[in-house]
Amino acid sequence: MPKTYTKRKILFLSIMMLISFALLLTRLSYLMIAKSEYYLTKAENLHQRQRSIKAKRGVIYDRNGVELAGNKPVCSISVIHSQVRDEETVVKALCDVLGMNEEEIRKKVEANTIREKIKSNVDKETADVLRDMKLAGVMIDEDYKRYYPYDELASKVLGFTGSDNQGIVGLEVSYDEVLSGKAGSILTLTDANGVEIKNEAESRIEPIAGNDLHISIDVNIQKYAEQAAKKVQKAKDAKRVSVVLMNPQNGEIYAMVNVPEYNLNEPYKLVGKSDKNLNEKELGDALNNMWRNFCINDTYEPGSTFKTVTATAALEEKVVNVNDTFSCPGFRVVEDRRIKCHKKAGHGTETFKQGIMNSCNPVFIDVGARVGVDKMYKNYEKLGLFEKTGVDLPGEAGSIMHKKENVGAVELATMSFGQSFQITPLQLLRAVSAIINGGKLVTPHFAMYATNENGEVVKNYSYTEKEKVIKKSTSKTMKELLEAVVAEGSGAKGRVVGYRVGGKTATSEKLPRGTGKYISSFLGFAPANNPQIIGLIMIDEPTGIYYGGTIAAPVMSEIFENILPYMGMKADYKQEELKAAMSTIYVEEGD
Numbered sequence: 191m192p193k194t195y196t197k198r199k200i201l202f203l204s205i206m207m208l209i210s211f212a213l214l215l216t217r218l219s220y221l222m223i224a225k226s227e228y229y230l231t232k233a234e235n236l237h238q239r240q241r242s243i244k245a246k247r248g249v250i251y252d253r254n255g256v257e258l259a260g261n262k263p264v265c266s267i268s269v270i271h272s273q274v275r276d277e278e279t280v281v282k283a284l285c286d287v288l289g290m291n292e293e294e295i296r297k298k299v300e301a302n303t304i305r306e307k308i309k310s311n312v313d314k315e316t317a318d319v320l321r322d323m324k325l326a327g328v329m330i331d332e333d334y335k336r337y338y339p340y341d342e343l344a345s346k347v348l349g350f351t352g353s354d355n356q357g358i359v360g361l362e363v364s365y366d367e368v369l370s371g372k373a374g375s376i377l378t379l380t381d382a383n384g385v386e387i388k389n390e391a392e393s394r395i396e397p398i399a400g401n402d403l404h405i406s407i408d409v410n411i412q413k414y415a416e417q418a419a420k421k422v423q424k425a426k427d428a429k430r431v432s433v434v435l436m437n438p439q440n441g442e443i444y445a446m447v448n449v450p451e452y453n454l455n456e457p458y459k460l461v462g463k464s465d466k467n468l469n470e471k472e473l474g475d476a477l478n479n480m481w482r483n484f485c486i487n488d489t490y491e492p493g494s495t496f497k498t499v500t501a502t503a504a505l506e507e508k509v510v511n512v513n514d515t516f517s518c519p520g521f522r523v524v525e526d527r528r529i530k531c532h533k534k535a536g537h538g539t540e541t542f543k544q545g546i547m548n549s550c551n552p553v554f555i556d557v558g559a560r561v562g563v564d565k566m567y568k569n570y571e572k573l574g575l576f577e578k579t580g581v582d583l584p585g586e587a588g589s590i591m592h593k594k595e596n597v598g599a600v601e602l603a604t605m606s607f608g609q610s611f612q613i614t615p616l617q618l619l620r621a622v623s624a625i626i627n628g629g630k631l632v633t634p635h636f637a638m639y640a641t642n643e644n645g646e647v648v649k650n651y652s653y654t655e656k657e658k659v660i661k662k663s664t665s666k667t668m669k670e671l672l673e674a675v676v677a678e679g680s681g682a683k684g685r686v687v688g689y690r691v692g693g694k695t696a697t698s699e700k701l702p703r704g705t706g707k708y709i710s711s712f713l714g715f716a717p718a719n720n721p722q723i724i725g726l727i728m729i730d731e732p733t734g735i736y737y738g739g740t741i742a743a744p745v746m747s748e749i750f751e752n753i754l755p756y757m758g759m760k761a762d763y764k765q766e767e768l769k770a771a772m773s774t775i776y777v778e779e780g781d
Contacts, residue, residue, distance in 0.1 A: 244333050245371030247355050248400035250348060250362075252409045253442075253638065259348055259362070259454075262337040265317035265330050267308040269299050274327030284308060284328070287319050310353050311335045336362075338454035344412050345451040346483040347583065347636065358457075359481050361405065361636060364582050368640050368649075371400030399643050405636040406442035411435060414752045419449040419727070422745050426732035432484050433749070434615060438623035438715060438724040441632035441653060443581075444753075452480050486579075486586045489612035490728070493698030494549045494738070495713045496608030496618065498672065500558055501546060502625050503569035505664045509560040512667065514542045522552040524603045529555060532697075546671050547679030549695060549739075551607045558606025563597045566605070572659040573621035573631065580633045580654070581616055589613040608698065619726050622713060626672070626692070626721045628665045631656040673718035676743075684714050684743035686750045688761030692718035693746070695739035700731070707731045712742035716750055717759065725749060 244266075250259035267288065274280055277299055284295045288309055298306040310333065317330050336351040349360020356370065357363030374397030419431040433447040452461050461480055465473050482488070504510040520536030522529050531537065531551045537544070545553030558566065570576060570591070578586045590612040592601055604610040616634050624631045633653035640649040672692035675681040681693045693714035700707040710732055715724040727742050727749075735741060755761070 243331070243374035243395075243397045244355060245373050245397035246334050246399040247336060247351070247371060248369035248402045248640075250369070251402060251404045252407050252412075253405065253444075254408065255404075256409045257339060258344065258405075258407070258409065260337050260339065261334040263314055264310075264333045264335040265312045265314060266310045266333045267312055267317065267320065268329045268331070269306050269308055270304070270327050270329060271299070271302055271306070272304075272327075274299060276326075280325050280328060283320065283323055283325055287316060288312065305329070340409070341453045341455055342451040343409070343416065344407055344446065345454050346448045346481065346485075347407065347446050348454060349481075350454050350457045360483070360583060361403070363584055365403050365637060365640075368403055369400040372398040374398070401640045401642055401648055403640055404638050406437075406444060406638055407446070407636065408444045410756060411753050412445040412447070414756075415445040415447045415749055416449065416451070418745050418749050419447045422729060422741065423449050426729060426734065426741060428729050428733070429731040430484065431730065432615060432728045433725065433745075434485050434619055435723060435725045435749070435753070436619055436623065436634060438627045438632070438721050439630075441620075441623070441634045441655075442638070443634055443636055444723065446483070446485055448482075448484050457481070483583065483585070484728075484730075485615045486581055486583055487614075489587050489590055489614050490709055491609050491612055491698045491701070492618050493608040493696035493709070493711065495622075495694045495696040495711055495726075497546065497549065497554050497606075498622050498625055498668065498694055498713070499569070499573060499575070500554050500561070500566075500606045501542075501671065502573070502660060502664060502668055503561050503566055504557045505667055506569055506660055507561055507565045510542050510557055512541065512543045512671070515539055516542065516545055516550075516553045516556055518545075518548075518550050518552040520552075522555045522603070524555060524600050525598070527600050527603070529603060543671060543674060546694075547675050549675075549680045554606045555603040558602050559599070561606075563594060563602055566602065567594050567597075569660075573624055574656075574659075575613060575617055575621055579614070579616050579620050580635075582635050582637050582651075586616075587614050589617060608696065615726055615728060618713070619724060622715075623721075623724055624659050625665060625668050626715055626724070628662050629658050629660040631659045669718055669721070672715075676714070676718075680739045681712065681714070681743050683739060684712055684747050686716065686747055686754065688763045689716050689750065689754055689759065690718040690762075691716045691747075691750065692721070693743070695737075695743055697736060697738045708736040710736050710738040710740075710742045712738050712746045714743075714746045714750065716754055722759065723750075723753070723757065 246261055249257055252258055269280065281292065281296050281299050284290065285292050290309065295308065298308055320328060321330050334355065336355060338348065347360055349362040350358055351362050352358050357366035374395045415433045415435060419433050423431045431449045433445065434443065435445040436443045450461050453459065458477065460476055468476060517539055518531055518537040520531050520534050529551060537548050537550050540548060540550065540553065542553065575589055576591065578588050592611060601610055620632065620634055632655050635653050637651045639647050639651060642648050669692055672694060673690060676684045676691045676693045681695050684691055684693045691714055693712060696711045698709050700709060708731065710729040711727060713726045715721040725746055727746050729742055732741060
């Protein structure tokens with residue numbers, strides 16, 4: 191082989207080596223200088239173990255600063271497999287102290303993973319027992335568990351949280367982002383085998399606590415309402431009793447009761463029945479039914495309380511005045527239907543005012559016919575009956591109404607006295623609030639404002655209002671008519687001595703008809719001339735006497751008797767009321 195060829199070959203190889211070395215040097219320079227931070231972080235991550243620190247969930251307070259949902263310090267127990275020295279000792283200790291199944295714990299201890307959670311929400315006393323044992327590989331981290339100091343109070347409003355403190359139902363889920371905060375973390379340096387290196391400082395990122403939520407519920411008003419609801423449920427052996435108390439001027443809800451309530455600290459424990467013979471689906475259905483808020487999640491036929499809406503529409507459309515006369519023979523024939531009045535013998539000749547006081551169906555059938563379908567539906571829309579109220583709770587139902595084109599004379603007649611359609615209790619309260627507050631359609635709500643850990647307001651909640659949905663003159667007349675219902679009509683048992691109360695009774699038969707199941711209700715407000723509170727009570731499937739004026743009105747009277755003075759409303763006794771009061775005092779003293 192010629193020497194020239196060999197020299198060229200050596201030169202070529204030398205050049206290639208120089209180029210390769212230059213490329214390698216460039217690459218190393220890039221990795222060591224330009225990407226140094228990136229690879230340093232990756233290297234650190236390979237030798238760091240991160241443990242999450244749960245953020246303290248925000249507290250829920252009532253309107254007066256009373257705690258309704260708070261936090262209890264607990265611990266979370268976990269195992270790091272690579273650090274466990276004696277598996278048998280760890281398994282036995284965890285079984286004995288935590289009272290858990292050995293097979294379940296052994297599986298987690300032996301799992302070749304970075305970290306296995308053994309149990310959450312362990313009370314501090316139990317966790318301290320494990321901490322004192324100083325078991326290698328067993329980690330104990332501080333945690334928080336949601337705690338409800340009043341157990342059942344407003345359970346279907348507040349809702350509850352899951353094992354990781356996230357909202358599940360109620361306000362807890364509606365305002366989860368506000369309440370949840372931001373988790374922190376602990377970074378621990380480890381060797382290549384994942385074992386923590388002794389004497390190395392931990393890097394800690396502190397959690398950020400959630401904001402506190404201040405709501406419109408008044409714990410004392412809620413208690414009064416719950417006590418009254420439980421009392422009548424027991425007396426009438428009713429399926430359930432619901433009560434809503436609200437400020438008709440701005441939509442703030444003071445109380446919302448759904449008896450039977452459930453224990454928020456044991457939300458998976460069925461109330462009044464065992465879960466032993468239930469399969470998974472049956473248990474799930476039973477729990478969902480127990481958590482259900484019937485004031486907003488379900489619709490019903492309102493019955494005669496809805497006559498307030500029909501009367502309002504008639505006054506708005508100027509098709510009736512207070513002194514118009516009607517005839518009630520005890521029924522009204524509409525097309526092929528004979529629709530009865532609750533008074534079989536009839537009321538005879540009566541004015542429009544007397545028709546409301548007597549809750550007379552034939553009068554309202556005639557009034558509805560005068561208004562007509564188009565104008566009736568126009569007023570339904572103005573009063574928000576075709577839309578959800580916008581209440582700040584999940585799962586609100588909407589109304590179930592006839593399509594306007596399908597409403598004939600019979601449908602119009604039955605709708606006029608509150609049958610053949612369905613709305614939610616809150617939709618009714620919202621509509622009647624507009625009727626008695628001068629024509630302002632408010633949004634029922636709970637949240638008022640949120641504060642941070644230092645008590646500083648970080649958010650004020652505001653809600654939409656629609657002004658002038660009805661005329662002030664209509665509102666004034668309706669307040670007078672509904673006050674007459676309580677003062678001298680079918681709602682007489684809703685009276686409260688010393689106070690002007692307005693209201694309307696209802697007794698609606700549940701579907702399917704003919705089962706003998708009813709919802710007895712009473713809608714009341716006070717003071718009648720300037721309403722500051724409106725309330726609705728519904729007694730579902732009472733046994734025995736089931737008329738709303740007989741069994742529901744007295745319950746609202748009892749509630750108002752307690753809360754009106756509490757709310758600062760002064761009594762104004764009439765002479766006859768004072769005489770009756772003095773007579774009662776004298777008899778009691780004589781005993």
